[in-house]
Amino acid sequence: MAEYPKDGQKITVQDGKMVVPDNPILGYVEGDGIGPDITRACLRVWDAAVKKAYNGTRKVHWMELFMGEKAAEKFGGNYFPPETLELMKEVVVSIKGPLTTPVGGGFRSLNVALRQDLDLYACVRPVRYYEGVPSPLKRPEEIDVIIFRENTEDVYAGIEYQSGTAEAEKLDVFLRTELKAKGFFEKSGLGIKPISAFGSKRLVRKAIQYAIEHKRESVTIVHKGNIMKFTEGAFRNWAYEVAREEFAEHIITEEELYSKYNGKQPEGKIVIKDRIADIMFQLMLLRPSEFDVIATMNLNGDFLSDAIAAEVGGVGIAPGANIGDNIAVFEATHGTAPKYANQDKVNPGSLLFSGVDMLEYLGWKEAAALIVAAYPEVLKRKFVTYDFARQMDGATEVSTSRFADEIIKQIESMGDATEVQARRTKAIQQERKQREDLRVAKPMEQMVASGRTPHTVGDIMAMSLVTVRPNVTVEEAMHLMRKNRISSLIVQPDDDSNDWGIMTQTDVLVKIIHANRSPAAVKVGQIATKPVRAVPSDTSLHDCVTSMTEGNIRRVVVEKNGVPIGIVSDTDVFRTVEEFGWLPAE
Numbered sequence: 001m002a003e004y005p006k007d008g009q010k011i012t013v014q015d016g017k018m019v020v021p022d023n024p025i026l027g028y029v030e031g032d033g034i035g036p037d038i039t040r041a042c043l044r045v046w047d048a049a050v051k052k053a054y055n056g057t058r059k060v061h062w063m064e065l066f067m068g069e070k071a072a073e074k075f076g077g078n079y080f081p082p083e084t085l086e087l088m089k090e091v092v093v094s095i096k097g098p099l100t101t102p103v104g105g106g107f108r109s110l111n112v113a114l115r116q117d118l119d120l121y122a123c124v125r126p127v128r129y130y131e132g133v134p135s136p137l138k139r140p141e142e143i144d145v146i147i148f149r150e151n152t153e154d155v156y157a158g159i160e161y162q163s164g165t166a167e168a169e170k171l172d173v174f175l176r177t178e179l180k181a182k183g184f185f186e187k188s189g190l191g192i193k194p195i196s197a198f199g200s201k202r203l204v205r206k207a208i209q210y211a212i213e214h215k216r217e218s219v220t221i222v223h224k225g226n227i228m229k230f231t232e233g234a235f236r237n238w239a240y241e242v243a244r245e246e247f248a249e250h251i252i253t254e255e256e257l258y259s260k261y262n263g264k265q266p267e268g269k270i271v272i273k274d275r276i277a278d279i280m281f282q283l284m285l286l287r288p289s290e291f292d293v294i295a296t297m298n299l300n301g302d303f304l305s306d307a308i309a310a311e312v313g314g315v316g317i318a319p320g321a322n323i324g325d326n327i328a329v330f331e332a333t334h335g336t337a338p339k340y341a342n343q344d345k346v347n348p349g350s351l352l353f354s355g356v357d358m359l360e361y362l363g364w365k366e367a368a369a370l371i372v373a374a375y376p377e378v379l380k381r382k383f384v385t386y387d388f389a390r391q392m393d394g395a396t397e398v399s400t401s402r403f404a405d406e407i408i409k410q411i412e413s414m415g416d417a418t419e420v421q422a423r424r425t426k427a428i429q430q431e432r433k434q435r436e437d438l439r440v441a442k443p444m445e446q447m448v449a450s451g452r453t454p455h456t457v458g459d460i461m462a463m464s465l466v467t468v469r470p471n472v473t474v475e476e477a478m479h480l481m482r483k484n485r486i487s488s489l490i491v492q493p494d495d496d497s498n499d500w501g502i503m504t505q506t507d508v509l510v511k512i513i514h515a516n517r518s519p520a521a522v523k524v525g526q527i528a529t530k531p532v533r534a535v536p537s538d539t540s541l542h543d544c545v546t547s548m549t550e551g552n553i554r555r556v557v558v559e560k561n562g563v564p565i566g567i568v569s570d571t572d573v574f575r576t577v578e579e580f581g582w583l584p585a586e
């Protein structure tokens with residue numbers, strides 16, 4: 001019953017890539033409750049932006065698709081008719097308002113059904129600040145992230161059994177007797193958390209592809225792998241695997257950023273890093289500018305996207321999309337707010353910005369940029385819907401449609417939106433540079449402050465090595481150590497061997513003072529320990545300490561290609577474990 005528009009062409013997919021004509025047919029679902037109000041308003045704004053940006057050479061041909069209550073009326077009670085599913089596949093890109101989930105048994109949530117039936121495995125939620133939007137943060141402008149939340153697995157897979165049922169009892173017995181599982185009370189409700197390599201990798205792949213295409217700075221993998229090793233920990237490992245195996249020329253890891261590049265991010269490379277989920281919430285409040293693209297599992301992503309959205313204006317303006325392999329359904333992230341239905345009252349921001357992301361997804365960046373630039377201008381004049389008006393002094397409360405009129409007026413009066421975009425790009429670059437300078441100047445301090453948990457010697461090593469030739473006198477070497485406030489020196493190989501050595505304060509005490517020799521008469525090469533005990537930078541802290549214990553030494557040298565690049569002492573390991581804790585391997 002949905003009808004194709006008279007004009008327009010369908011988007012096609014060739015060799016896995018979308019081909020977007022200048023007159024694409026896009027689907028839209030009006031939605032329930034406040035859906036029709038916001039959809040009507042947004043369609044006008046998107047069309048105005050496209051018209052202004054391309055002078056009429058590009059135009060969207062909209063096709064209404066039916067889901068929710070409107071579908072139920074037309075399709076004899078069917079809230080999600082099969083034809084809508086098919087048409088969403090055919091038109092490739094659609095946008096939808098919020099939908100009511102019918103109450104009563106036997107209904108899947110329409111949104112869940114949509115994700116599952118179209119295999120839209122990535123829930124993509126960009127969150128950024130727009131000037132003038134009320135925010136509880138001191139510097140909300142630092143927030144500009146895009147969250148890729150896995151949409152199909154995790155505890156949302158629906159494999160759970162109610163306490164006291166035969167199924168829960170059966171699973172309980174199986175876990176205790178067959179798998180010898182412990183640590184849960186009898187008659188618990190039980191749920192299963194499936195996390196697969198397939199599901200994790202396709203999500204992370206999408207996040208990295210996005211980061212590359214949009215020249216973003218980093219991709220952060222958020223997980224709770226320190227506790228749930230084989231689900232969340234595995235997600236982290238698979239994420240790094242996909243990054244290394246499929247995007248080697250585009251990425252570096254955060255470990256390499258410090259160990260190989262001394263904190264300087266090479267041009268054009270994206271840093272892959274990971275953070276523990278609970279710390280991430282804190283970091284998004286305290287150091288949000290360090291995060292960019294975020295990739296995480298279903299439950300973490302659910303919490304995190306709402307929490308970050310709340311930092312910059314709440315769900316009223318947070319956009320979202322569910323994306324699979326090419327097929328994408330953009331959507332308002334809030335619900336149907338039934339008490340405001342048909343009052344022309346609510347904020348169209350969430351759907352509006354979902355449309356902005358949709359335009360970017362099509363590659364129509366200029367039209368998207370116009371809306372992004374127009375929005376804060378209208379806010380500056382304090383023309384806002386009721387939800388912002390109640391948080392702003394001196395605001396003029398306007399209706400949904402009036403707000404859209406103001407945005408359109410602004411778009412039509414604007415010059416080149418690329419200028420606004422260029423200013424923003426410049427500000428982001430400056431801010432990145434400042435952070436880089438700090439990383440270079442104070443690597444350990446910055447690493448700790450940025451919430452990274454050190455895992456390897458490369459993470460905690462001191463890079464300020466002082467090396468000397470073996471024929472330098474011990475006296476000279478001692479002056480050098482005092483001047484640099486260090487307790488050991490690295491000794492270069494002599495003519496006879498390629499072995500590097502190390503001379504420590506203890507060597508001086510034992511082999512010079514205790515042995516009653518003159519430091520001016522003894523050469524460093526004569527008392528240095530050779531060859532130095534060295535480990536590669538990816539050595540775990542556990543293996544590093546094993547090496548120290550076996551060699552009865554207090555420090556190891558970190559090497560790369562046979563050349564020392566850093567040094568780790570027992571004090572460094574002690575401090576790290578004191579600060580970050582220690583999870584013994586099982």
Ligand code: NAP
Nearest residue numbers: 097098099100101316332333334335336337346347348387
């Ligand atoms: P909701 O519809 O999101 O509304 C909760 C509150 O959020 C509203 O009362 C309003 O706050 C505020 N709000 C939501 N959208 C707004 C907008 N555009 N502008 C300004 N304020 C906005 O959540 P709900 O009441 O829990 O859910 C209602 C229905 O929506 C349910 O049937 C649920 O299943 C469905 N739902 C659908 C989706 C979806 O389709 N994606 C998502 C979530 C929920 P104030 O009262 O403070 O003004």
